[in-house]
Amino acid sequence: MIRLDHLSKHFRVTQPGCGVRGKLRRLIAPEHRLIRAVDDVTFDITPGEIVGYLGPNGAGKSTTIKLLTGVLLPTAGSVEVNGLVPFRQRTANAYNIGVVYGQRTQLWWDLPLADSFEVLGAMYRLPKARYRATLDMLVSLLEMQDILDQPVRKLSLGQRMKGDLVAALLHEPPLLYLDEPTIGLDVVAKDTVLQFLQALNAEKGTTILFTSHNLSDVERLCPRIVILDHGKVILDATRETILARFGQQRRLVVEFQGMVQRLDVPFGDIVQQEANKVWIAFNRDEVSAFDLIGALGQGAQAAGNGIKDISIEEPHIESIVGQIYQHGVPGAVEVSDARIDRG
Amino acid sequence: MPGSIVADVAAGALRPRMGRLSQAHTLLKLGLQTQLAYREELVSQWVSIAVEVIVFRQLWRALYGARESYAGVTLAQALTYITVTIVVTRFFSTWLVEDVNSQIRDGDIALALARPISYGYSWFLCVAGEALASLVLVSLPVAVVLGLVLKLPLPSSPVVWVAFVGSLVLGFLTSFYIDYLIALSAFWLTDVGGFYWSKGGIISILGGTYLPLWVFPPAVAQVLLWLPFRGICYTPVAIFIGEIAIGAQAVQALGLQLAWVLVLAWLSRRIFRAGVGKVVVQGG
Numbered sequence A: 001m002i003r004l005d006h007l008s009k010h011f012r013v014t015q016p017g018c019g020v021r022g023k024l025r026r027l028i029a030p031e032h033r034l035i036r037a038v039d040d041v042t043f044d045i046t047p048g049e050i051v052g053y054l055g056p057n058g059a060g061k062s063t064t065i066k067l068l069t070g071v072l073l074p075t076a077g078s079v080e081v082n083g084l085v086p087f088r089q090r091t092a093n094a095y096n097i098g099v100v101y102g103q104r105t106q107l108w109w110d111l112p113l114a115d116s117f118e119v120l121g122a123m124y125r126l127p128k129a130r131y132r133a134t135l136d137m138l139v140s141l142l143e144m145q146d147i148l149d150q151p152v153r154k155l156s157l158g159q160r161m162k163g164d165l166v167a168a169l170l171h172e173p174p175l176l177y178l179d180e181p182t183i184g185l186d187v188v189a190k191d192t193v194l195q196f197l198q199a200l201n202a203e204k205g206t207t208i209l210f211t212s213h214n215l216s217d218v219e220r221l222c223p224r225i226v227i228l229d230h231g232k233v234i235l236d237a238t239r240e241t242i243l244a245r246f247g248q249q250r251r252l253v254v255e256f257q258g259m260v261q262r263l264d265v266p267f268g269d270i271v272q273q274e275a276n277k278v279w280i281a282f283n284r285d286e287v288s289a290f291d292l293i294g295a296l297g298q299g300a301q302a303a304g305n306g307i308k309d310i311s312i313e314e315p316h317i318e319s320i321v322g323q324i325y326q327h328g329v330p331g332a333v334e335v336s337d338a339r340i341d342r343g
Numbered sequence B: 001m002p003g004s005i006v007a008d009v010a011a012g013a014l015r016p017r018m019g020r021l022s023q024a025h026t027l028l029k030l031g032l033q034t035q036l037a038y039r040e041e042l043v044s045q046w047v048s049i050a051v052e053v054i055v056f057r058q059l060w061r062a063l064y065g066a067r068e069s070y071a072g073v074t075l076a077q078a079l080t081y082i083t084v085t086i087v088v089t090r091f092f093s094t095w096l097v098e099d100v101n102s103q104i105r106d107g108d109i110a111l112a113l114a115r116p117i118s119y120g121y122s123w124f125l126c127v128a129g130e131a132l133a134s135l136v137l138v139s140l141p142v143a144v145v146l147g148l149v150l151k152l153p154l155p156s157s158p159v160v161w162v163a164f165v166g167s168l169v170l171g172f173l174t175s176f177y178i179d180y181l182i183a184l185s186a187f188w189l190t191d192v193g194g195f196y197w198s199k200g201g202i203i204s205i206l207g208g209t210y211l212p213l214w215v216f217p218p219a220v221a222q223v224l225l226w227l228p229f230r231g232i233c234y235t236p237v238a239i240f241i242g243e244i245a246i247g248a249q250a251v252q253a254l255g256l257q258l259a260w261v262l263v264l265a266w267l268s269r270r271i272f273r274a275g276v277g278k279v280v281v282q283g284g
Helices: A019-028 A062-068 A090-096 A113-123 A128-141 A157-169 A185-203 A217-221 A239-246 A289-302 A317-327 B002-014 B021-036 B039-064 B075-094 B096-106 B109-113 B119-149 B158-184 B193-206 B218-226 B234-241 B248-275
Strands: A002-014 A030-043 A050-054 A077-083 A098-100 A175-179 A207-211 A224-229 A232-238 A248-256 A269-274 A277-283 A305-311 A340-343
Touching: A002 A062, A019 B218, A030 A062, A030 A077, A030 A232, A050 A062, A062 A077, A062 A098, A062 A175, A062 A207, A062 A232, A062 B021, A077 A317, A077 B193, A098 B109, A113 A128, A113 A157, A113 B021, A128 A207, A157 A185, A175 A269, A175 B234, A185 A207, A185 A217, A207 A217, A217 A317, A232 A239, A232 B248, A239 A317, A248 B096, A289 A305, A317 B096, B021 B109, B021 B119, B021 B234, B039 B075, B039 B119, B075 B119, B075 B234, B096 B109, B096 B119, B096 B158, B096 B193, B109 B119, B119 B158, B119 B248, B158 B193, B158 B234, B234 B248
Parallel strands: A050 A207, A050 A224, A098 A175, A175 A207
Antiparallel strands: A002 A030, A002 A077, A030 A340, A224 A232, A248 A277, A248 A305, A269 A277
């Protein structure tokens, strides 16, 4: 469905220079900088997959989407979407893809939603009957019958996002790119959007590439996760693999009856301590929670203290990915920092 | 909404074929609706045209003074020229440059390019819809009232009317392509505001809009006659008042308009390709 093969996109940007002197100097001798927004990226997506595409700000996620829509020309490598080369066959490719940018809208500000949809339907020259059927289906799934005659400027963010989803799906594309579609949405609206995407994938087999900073959304929606950093793929694995491989760290939260002065923890590390509450991170491959609790109980008894309450925190993609952003993939070769070259 | 009825009637001439949604029909309607969103301003538009017409007619009367004619053009012709020019200029002016410029600058062009419709064509349809709305709602009613009140001398020959309308269409295309080219320079300049502001002045002088070409020294006029700018407004209105006579003169003028439209269309296609080729959509 999607095939990226050693795909790179480098931008040459001009440094503006600081202060009047710097600016004048740059005017005569401009200084360029090479930014490797997407750097030697290779992965495949098969039909019907939902892939979470993650990475910190500026990692190259949006650039990848632009390469997939054919708006950007690759610097090197190749990209193929549903058998087409997007930048060469942009128009043909357009029929295969739907795109939603959470921070932009493709709807017309002053027009009622229904009219925006009609304009988009016309751009794809949809047969009227099919257009009506698809529209009715999407509108009822997203429960937006009541807002169709509202101009976009009067819609709430959640309603607008639903509108943008419909706009992206009117031509029934087999592929959907979502660039932060849940940004700024409240819990209810977010829930509707995620449920809708799951239904779309299950019923129509739509392949989805989902970009978000909200990792709990990704965890809920995406069985496969690709993490990008500094333009390079640093991790490409299923949700389960990530949990199994990097999620050995659990946390035991122990509340003692009295204040804890000094605590000897036989296994794991104390990551946080507050009055009579202690958070202990431990590796479930090295020690079972049962043994750890037993050892803590004995220690507490010896010190004349007792355990009041215990709970275990399971690992989440959220915390794992957060750690990967900060420290890289454990056990992997450090990603080179030399991504910015003087050019 | 009464506006959408006007839009439907006006766009009704282009009925979609074969049960598919038609690009032309729907986008023209979009342009009409965009313009109609500002229909509260109609009255102020009418008033401002009327004021402009009165001011310019007084100015021309003063310039002619006691003279019957200047450079072979009578006062009556000159007054008709300026009146028709003001009416025509009004519906030719659209938001194209601002819209395309901001789309390129803000990176929204990424969305527009992911559509199965030519970028230039889709904007042309929108702008044509806008112009159509402004023609129907502003220029035509004002033209009728002015024609009656000022007793404008109208061409009697239907051939002149046909040539005028044909030339007007070519003039609109010329205006569209020049605006589009200016807008496309945003690929390199990021902001074309200054460029755009100077465009109005340049075209009204080089194009002989407010200063008709016959008032220029013959040597200068000769040069300006071959530039594309005169094709926007001067050529159609000059045909209207008979300054360009039906016959070889009109054929040559229309031919030149058509030639420039083709050149500008070709040029804008090339420049668009080059711009998209180097496009750096901001915020990547």
